[in-house]
Amino acid sequence: MARVAQKVRDLANEDPGMRRALEVVLDRSESNGGTVEWADVDDELSSGQWGRLIEKGILKSADGDGFRVRDPEGVEQALHGDDGASGTSTTTTSVDDDDEDSGWTTYDKLAGLAALGLFLGYQVSPIRNLVGGTLDAVLGPLNEMLPFYAVVLVLSMVTGLYSTLLQANLMDTDKMGEYQERMQEIQERYKDAKERGDDDAVDRINDERMEAMGDQMGMMKMQFRPMVWIMLITIPVFLWLYWEIIQHADELGSVTMPLIGETAWTAGTFVFPAWILWYFVCSMGFTQLLRKALNITTSPSTS
Incomplete structure (x- = not known):
């Protein structure tokens, strides 16, 4: 090699x-x-x-x-x-x-740039209309068959599925665990050296700790890598939902949610509009069930 x-x-x-x-x-x-x-x-x-x-x-x-x-x-x-x-x-x-x-390839970087470009669609209406109109050819029939709250539920389940699979396949949890174990070992030796009053060892371990700080950046890169692919697929779905609500707000009616009751899709609930809150609730619940069912973990694996 x-x-x-x-x-x-x-x-x-x-x-x-x-x-x-x-x-x-x-x-x-x-x-x-x-x-x-x-x-x-x-x-x-x-x-x-x-x-x-x-x-x-x-x-x-x-x-x-x-x-x-x-x-x-x-x-x-x-x-x-x-x-x-x-x-x-x-x-x-x-x-x-x-x-x-x-952990990043050229394709990962291109996906990140594309995701950033799509993100502009929330503020730039031509991008939003282009993405929304294009996806409507696929998602429009689904929207005609199901009530809008069920459409959001289905889309949240689909995005939760591929998000979990992407995280499981693109994150090296073993290597992230090795990073954490190394930092923990250095911290323990530093604490022991401080208790012994061994100044030479403290200085030496401090140098090692500064060198190991680069590992933290490596962990951040590894954790963020699947996010660019998740955003590349999820942002267009969000743009279509946003586009659909703007285009047909009166036709979509309202939704009844626990603790909130009946509310319009565009109404503010806590910090988010109702449609975003409903999406997050459905997505988080389904994602947790999926991870348990498939025994998928996205946290660092330590021995």
Whole structure:
């Protein structure tokens, strides 16, 4: 794997000590049958070095306890300069690595831009009319067959379904859990060092903590990645609902909701108009049921 080899070279160039750290991890993993844990290498590696190997994807969670080295042969070759990489390929691969580490691809970025463009439809009527009129060809027959409150219910169920599936497939909960475990481990060592009055250790751990702050940005990128795809599909649905209410407000009648009673779709309820509140109530309820039924979790997975 060329990307793994490039990551190894980048780490070794950034910090010469990472070369020794990689050699230790390779040696200990081979001795342990292909897996390695923090306890196996804490006598040779700092937690910062261990975290960097996890962050870069050189260490991946094994099926059980510990981690495994991704492409051990490629790591070995990169450490000894036998991977045959050229300067040109190094630059190209480095760019690819940035995208891989952040979890974002070119398609994700394009989806984000498209979602932002659609978002303007709430204020720009030509965009709203274009999207609403286009979707009406598909959703119009549904609206004719069902009362409007049922249409909102169906759309909230559909959007809740794909939102849950997108989050489950695009978020790496294992890696997010690794980020959290690393930060927790650093915090515990920092607390112990403070209690011991070990100023040198406190300073060293502070440096590691500052380095680990970059992990928080990585977690945010990973969490936001499925959101751009969710918005790309959900915003047009919202625009159609908004367009439909503006075009046929008198024909849609009213809705009766718990604790509120009968109210017009455009009437303000708490902070939102009634149609938005009804959509959120239906969507959140169905999404929770779906996650439990399919045993889907979108929270960080920790050991």
